[in-house]
Structure formats: C-alpha cells, structure tokens
Amino acid sequence: DTGVSQDPRHKITKRGQNVTFRCDPISEHNRLYWYRQTLGQGPEFLTYFQNEAQLEKSRLLSDRFSAERPKGSFSTLEIQRTEQGDSAMYLCASKAGTRDTQYFGPGTRLTVL
C-alpha cells in the first residue's frame, strides 16, 4: 500500500507564470483534499473532492486557482498568473470513508520569485 504522492516536490517559478501540481491519493480513497501551508502556520483547507466531484472550495481559492480530479483518481491543482503571495507548501490528503483519517502526501513547495 503506497501512500499519497505529490509531484513535483519543489517548484520555483517567476511571478506571472502558471504552475500545475499533481496528487495521487491512496488507491482506495475516494475523498481528496488540498491544503495550503505557509511558513510557521498550520495548513488551511482549499478544496475537497469526493470521487470526481468538487464539493467544496474555500474562499482562499481565488479565481486564479483551479482544481480537478478527472475520473476520481489523481487530482491536479493549477495556479494561473502566480503571485509572490502564492509561495507556500501545497498539501494533498486523502481518505476512504466519512469517519476515516486523512493521510497526507509530502507536499509541493512552491516558490514564486
């Protein structure tokens, strides 16, 4: 049983560029979450998928952010026209059922220059 994986682990980009991150959840997990964590803070919820349906989005998820989960498997998080304030660790988590625990991936660290 492999854990949650995320790719890339690190991304450095210039302001104004688009970036896309990928998350592969644990295979039997149909629930998938994205969080953002800035330095010295706890993670903050961004969005949630149940299978392929995006059921909730935080107001932190501006219109420059979009997330997808085609076919209910892996998920992508895209940030368009990146800003320096987008620099953070982006964490993905998955779980199987409603009452189960979320398991986290290693995260993607984004640095916007």
Added chain:
Amino acid sequence: AQTVTQSQPEMSVQEAETVTLSCTYDTSESDYYLFWYKQPPSRQMILVIRQEAYKQQNATENRFSVNFQKAAKSFSLKISDSQLGDAAMYFCAYALTGANSKLTFGKGITLSVRP
C-alpha cells in the same frame, strides 16, 4: 466557525521525560473528531493520535496519550519517555463528521528534545 488554538509556540523536553502539549478548540457541534499530527523537518504530516468526541475514554497510542475534556473543549497530548525522533512541529486539528470533514488546524507547536 470552528477554531483551534495552540497557544504555546515552542516547548522543550529532556530525552526520556514527559511533555504535554496543549490545545483548545471552539465548536457548537457535538459529533466531531480531534487529531494530533506531527510534522518533522522533512514536512510529511503524520497522524499521531485521534479522538472521537462521543468516546469518553481518552485515546492512547504507545507513548502518546490525550487528555480530552469535552466540556472544557480541551485536547492535550502527552508524550511519555520522549525520544530525539519526537522533535517536530505538532498540530492539533478538528474535523466534523459528515461528508466533507475537512481539517481545521491550530498554528502548531515546535517541540525540541534535549539529549
């Protein structure tokens, strides 16, 4: 809205000693979960222990145990026989039961272990 508060930004413990990390939360719900997650310097978030609010018995996992006081909305983590590998950031988190059950995290506490 639910909030989670960790008021101690840093703590230090001597190896083999016991340390308690504090957490309080605010909610009007009755059915929820509480968690302690550990984030070592490599930054992979790892579950330490979880507590269901409907259970009166405090959860334990080997050297880790919690003191869950539902009325006081307090959820502290006790680490016994501290080891060097326990050094990390520890986050207290809350989640409602139900379809979304997103996690709400506190700001975390940095635990250092002195050899």
